Amino acid sequence: MKKYKFQLLSLLGATLFLTSCGNNNGQSGKSSGALNSSAAEKVYVAPGEHDEFYAFMSGGYSGNLTVYGLPSGRMFKEIPVFSQFPTSGYGYSEETKPMLNTSHGFVPWDDAHHPDISQTAGELDGRWIFINGNNTPRIARISLSTFETEEIIEVPNSAGNHSSSFVTENSEYVVAGTRFSVPIPQRDMPINEYKGNFQGALSFISVEPEHGHMDIKFQLIMPGFNYDLAHPGRGKSHGWFFFTTYNTEEANSLQEVNASQNDKDFIAAINWKKVEEYVNNGGGTKVPANYAHNVYDESTHMATSTMKKEVLTVNPLDVPGAVFFLPTPKSPHGCDVDPTGNYIIGNGKLSADLTVHSFDNMIAAIEGKKFDGEAYGIPILKFEDVLAGTVKSGGLGPLHTEFDGKGNAYTTFFISSEVVKWELGTWEVKDRQPTYYSVGHLMIPGGNSKKPFGKYVVAMNKITKDRYLPVGPEMEHSAQIYDISGEKMELLYDFPTHGEPHYAAGCPADLLKPKAKKFYRLDENKHPYAVLSPDQARVERKGKEVHIYMSTIRSHFTPDNIEGIKVGDKVYFHITNHEQDFDVPHGFSMIGQNTSELLIMPGQTKTSLWEPKQVGVWPFYCTDFCSALHQEMQGYVRVSPANSNIELSWSLGD
Amino acid sequence: MKKASILMIIGALLLTGLFKFPLWNIMLGAPQYPEPLGMNIYINGIQGMSEFDIQNIDGLNHYIGMKTLPKPEDMWEFSVFPMVIGGMAALGVIIGLLGYFGKVNYNWFLGWLILMTVLGILGMYDFNAWMTDYGTNLDPNAIMKLANPDGTPMSYKPPLLGHQKMLNFDAYSYPRLGGYLMGVGMLLTLIAYFVGKKSKQIAQ
Numbered sequence: 053m054k055k056y057k058f059q060l061l062s063l064l065g066a067t068l069f070l071t072s073c074g075n076n077n078g079q080s081g082k083s084s085g086a087l088n089s090s091a092a093e094k095v096y097v098a099p100g101e102h103d104e105f106y107a108f109m110s111g112g113y114s115g116n117l118t119v120y121g122l123p124s125g126r127m128f129k130e131i132p133v134f135s136q137f138p139t140s141g142y143g144y145s146e147e148t149k150p151m152l153n154t155s156h157g158f159v160p161w162d163d164a165h166h167p168d169i170s171q172t173a174g175e176l177d178g179r180w181i182f183i184n185g186n187n188t189p190r191i192a193r194i195s196l197s198t199f200e201t202e203e204i205i206e207v208p209n210s211a212g213n214h215s216s217s218f219v220t221e222n223s224e225y226v227v228a229g230t231r232f233s234v235p236i237p238q239r240d241m242p243i244n245e246y247k248g249n250f251q252g253a254l255s256f257i258s259v260e261p262e263h264g265h266m267d268i269k270f271q272l273i274m275p276g277f278n279y280d281l282a283h284p285g286r287g288k289s290h291g292w293f294f295f296t297t298y299n300t301e302e303a304n305s306l307q308e309v310n311a312s313q314n315d316k317d318f319i320a321a322i323n324w325k326k327v328e329e330y331v332n333n334g335g336g337t338k339v340p341a342n343y344a345h346n347v348y349d350e351s352t353h354m355a356t357s358t359m360k361k362e363v364l365t366v367n368p369l370d371v372p373g374a375v376f377f378l379p380t381p382k383s384p385h386g387c388d389v390d391p392t393g394n395y396i397i398g399n400g401k402l403s404a405d406l407t408v409h410s411f412d413n414m415i416a417a418i419e420g421k422k423f424d425g426e427a428y429g430i431p432i433l434k435f436e437d438v439l440a441g442t443v444k445s446g447g448l449g450p451l452h453t454e455f456d457g458k459g460n461a462y463t464t465f466f467i468s469s470e471v472v473k474w475e476l477g478t479w480e481v482k483d484r485q486p487t488y489y490s491v492g493h494l495m496i497p498g499g500n501s502k503k504p505f506g507k508y509v510v511a512m513n514k515i516t517k518d519r520y521l522p523v524g525p526e527m528e529h530s531a532q533i534y535d536i537s538g539e540k541m542e543l544l545y546d547f548p549t550h551g552e553p554h555y556a557a558g559c560p561a562d563l564l565k566p567k568a569k570k571f572y573r574l575d576e577n578k579h580p581y582a583v584l585s586p587d588q589a590r591v592e593r594k595g596k597e598v599h600i601y602m603s604t605i606r607s608h609f610t611p612d613n614i615e616g617i618k619v620g621d622k623v624y625f626h627i628t629n630h631e632q633d634f635d636v637p638h639g640f641s642m643i644g645q646n647t648s649e650l651l652i653m654p655g656q657t658k659t660s661l662w663e664p665k666q667v668g669v670w671p672f673y674c675t676d677f678c679s680a681l682h683q684e685m686q687g688y689v690r691v692s693p694a695n696s697n698i699e700l701s702w703s704l705g706d
Numbered sequence: 707m708k709k710a711s712i713l714m715i716i717g718a719l720l721l722t723g724l725f726k727f728p729l730w731n732i733m734l735g736a737p738q739y740p741e742p743l744g745m746n747i748y749i750n751g752i753q754g755m756s757e758f759d760i761q762n763i764d765g766l767n768h769y770i771g772m773k774t775l776p777k778p779e780d781m782w783e784f785s786v787f788p789m790v791i792g793g794m795a796a797l798g799v800i801i802g803l804l805g806y807f808g809k810v811n812y813n814w815f816l817g818w819l820i821l822m823t824v825l826g827i828l829g830m831y832d833f834n835a836w837m838t839d840y841g842t843n844l845d846p847n848a849i850m851k852l853a854n855p856d857g858t859p860m861s862y863k864p865p866l867l868g869h870q871k872m873l874n875f876d877a878y879s880y881p882r883l884g885g886y887l888m889g890v891g892m893l894l895t896l897i898a899y900f901v902g903k904k905s906k907q908i909a910q
Contacts, residue, residue: 055758074814604766631765632758632761632762633758633762633765634741680769680850681769681849
C-alpha cells in the first residue's frame with residue numbers, strides 16, 4: 053500500500069513538472085524574452101498595496117478629471133471640475149455654484165481635454181494640475197493635496213479652448229490657445245467674411261507661485277487659423293511655446309474638405325519671454341472684455357466669482373522677432389517637444405509621416421533671416437531649414453507623441469490604430485504595437501517634461517467596440533497600458549476609462565502620496581456659517597430666509613428636529629462635519645429638494661438650499677454610511693402654512 | 707560607596723524622564739483603523755498618539771456608553787503624580803549626595819527603592835481601578851449594550867499589561883519610554899545598594 057502511494061505521488065510530480073514546462077514554453081512564445089514575467093504579474097497590485105504611479109485622465113465630455121493608478125488601471129476618484137457632480141454636491145452646493153459661473157451665466161458642463169501637472173525647473177512638482185474646458189473656454193486649477201478644483205478662469209476672445217492647458221518649465225504660465233478663430237471682439241457680422249477678419253487668441257495665463265492663482269497676463273491676437281495643440285519649449289527652448297495650426301486656408305464651412313487643401317500648415321513658434329518683456333515695459337492694448345474668475349478658498353470652503361472687465365492684447369507684429377511660422381505638412385495635430393527641448397514634433401494627422409523640427413535649426417534660420425514669405429506679416433521660415441528629420445512610420449494618421457527620456461519617442465496613429473516607437477536623431481522606427489481601437493492621446497508619466505518616467509505608456513482609445521462585456525450602444529472608452537522598459541513594447545492590460553479621456557498626466561505616486569490631505573481641520577474652518585461646536589447649532593430667520601446652522605458627528609445631526617419653517621421660505625442648511633478623522637464624511641439629503649445631496653468631509657462646511665412647497669413634516673438623512681448607526685442619522689423639519697405663526701424652534705434628543 | 711552613590715543619583719534622576727516622556731501607552735487597532743488609535747499616558751495627563759486620537763476614541767466609546775477620557779483637571783492623580791515623582795527624584799538625589807559624602811549608608815538606597823516600589827504599586831493599583839471604572843461604569847442608556855455569554859455586562863477595561871481583544875479592537879497596553887526610564891532608574895538604585903554593600907564589605 054505504501055509503495056503504491058509513493059508511485060502515485062511520483063506520477064503526480066511528473067505530471068506537474070510536464071505541465072509547468074508546457075506553460076513556460078507557451079509563455080516564451082508570446083513574450084519577447086524567456087525571462088519576462090507574465091503581463092498579469094506586471095499589472096497586479098496586491099490587495100492593500102499601492103500603485104507606482106498616479107494617472108490623471110481628462111474626462112472629455114464628462115467635464116471632469118479622473119484619477120487612476122498605474123499599472124493596475126484602477127480608478128480612485130472622479131474630481132469634479134467643469135461639471136455639476138451630484139455625488140459630492142459640487143456645482144449644487146451654495147459654496148461651489150460660483151465655480152461654474154461664466155460670462156454666459158451658469159454653465160454646468162464642459163469638455164475637459166488636456167491635464168498638465170505643474171513644473172519646477174522642467175520637472176513635475178506635484179503642486180497642481182491644470183485642465184482646460186474646451187467648449188466655454190476655461191482653465192481650471194486643481195490642488196494636488198486636496199484633489200479638489202480650486203480655481204477656474206474663463207478665457208475671453210477664445211472659442212474651442214483646445215491648444216490648452218500646458219504649463220511652462222517653471223509654471224510661469226499655463227497657456228490656452230483657441231481652436232476656433234472668431235471675431236475679436238465678438239460682433240454681428242457675416243460668417244463668410246471669416247477670411248482676414250476672424251482672429252485667434254493665444255492666452256498666457258500667469259500662475260502665482262505660492263497659491264497658484266491665475267491671471268491672464270496677455271493675449272496674443274494671431275491670424276484666423278485653428279490653433280490645435282501646443283507644448284512649451286524646455287531646456288534650451290525654454291521661453292518659447294509651439295502651437296500647431298490647421299485651416300490656414302481660413303475656410304468657414306465644410307472644413308473637413310476646405311481646411312485640408314494646403315499641403316502644409318504651420319507650427320507657430322512664440323517667443324513668450326520676448327512678449328512678456330514687451331508687456332512688462334508697458335506694451336499691448338487693454339481692451340474691454342467680460343470673463344469670470346472663480347476661486348475656491350480652502351479655509352472658508354467657499355468659492356467666489358468675480359467678473360473681470362479688461363484683458364491685455366498684443367498684436368504679434370508689434371513685437372518683432374517674437375512669432376514665426378514653421379511650415380508643417382498635413383494639418384498637424386499634436387505638437388510635442390522632446391525632453392531636451394531641441395525637437396518639435398508635428399504630427400501631421402493626414403499623413404503617414406512625422407515631421408520633426410529642430411530648435412537649433414529654427415534659431416539659425418531666424419538669425420540668418422531665411423524667410424519664405426510671410427502670413428499676415430508674420431515671417432514664415434523655410435521648411436527645409438528648420439526640418440531635423442522625418443519619421444517614415446508606415447502608420448497612418450499620427451496624432452500625439454510622448455517621450456521615455458531614453459532617446460525614444462512614442463507616437464499614436466489614429467487611423468492605423470497603433471503606437472509606434474521610434475528613435476530621436478536617427479528617426480528609425482524601433483517597434484509598433486496595435487491599440488484597441490483608434491488611439492488618440494498617449495501618456496508616459498512625466499512625458500511632457502524634462503524628466504519622463506519611461507516605464508509605462510498608456511494609450512487612450514476613441515473606440516471600444518468589443519473590448520469588454522457589451523453594455524448597449526453607449527459605452528466607456530478604453531485604455532491600454534504597455535510596458536516600455538524593454539526594447540520592445542509589451543501590451544499588459546486593457547481598462548475602461550470614464551467619459552472620453554483626451555490627454556492625461558501621470559507622476560510617481562511618491563510625489564503626491566505623502567502630502568495628500570486626510571481631512572480638513574475644524575479649527576481652521578473659516579466658513580461664515582460654520583458651527584465649531586454643537587452648542588452653537590441654531591436656526592435663524594431673516595424674513596423669508598431661514599439659516600440652519602447644523603453640525604454632524606457620528607451619528608446625529610444637531611439639531612435634528614426643526615419647527616417654524618413655512619411654505620415659501622428659502623431654507624439654507626449650513627452643515628459642518630465635526631469629525632476629525634480620515635474618511636468619515638457625512639451626507640445630507642432632504643426629501644423633494646430640487647438639488648443634489650451634499651457630501652461633507654470632516655472639518656468642512658457645505659450649504660444646501662431647500663424651498664419647501666408643501667405643508668408637512670419632512671425628513672432628512674445622512675447619505676453616507678458613516679457608522680453602525682448611520683440608519684439612525686436622520687431628522688425632521690416641520691413645514692407650516694405660509695401664514696402660520698409657529699415660532700422657530702430646534703432641538704436634539706429631548 | 708562613591709560609585710554606588712553616583713548610581714543612586716543617576717537612578718533617581720532617570721525618574722524625571724516621566725516629565726517629558728509617557729509612562730504608559732494603550733493602542734487600539736481594528737480592521738478599519740489601519741493606523742491604530744493610541745493614547746500616551748503621562749503623569750500629568752493623557753494625550754493622543756495623533757492629534758485627534760482622543761476625540762476619535764471618545765467618539766467610538768460613546769456607542770458603548772464609556773465616559774470621555776479624563777482631562778488633567780478631571781483627575782487628582784494628574785496633579786499629585788508629578789509631585790510624587792518630583793519629590794522622589796529629589797529625595798533620591800539628596801540620599802545619593804549624602805551617600806557620596808559618607809553621611810548615610812547604602813541601606814538608605816534600599817529604603818528609597820522600597821518606598822518607590824510601594825508608591826509604584828499604589829500607582830498601578832490606582833491606574834487599574836480607574837481603568838476598571840472607565841471600562842465597566844457605563845452609561846445605562848448606551849447605544850450598544852453588550853453582554854458576556856454568561857449574561858453579565860461586557861467590560862471594556864483595557865488590559866493593564868499586554869494584549870486583549872475587545873469587540874473589533876485589539877488593545878495593546880505597555881509601558882512607554884518614561885516608564886522604561888523609571889524602571890531602569892529603579893534598577894540602578896538596586897544596583898547602587900548592592901555596590902554600596904559590596905564596597906563596605908571590601909572596606910571591612
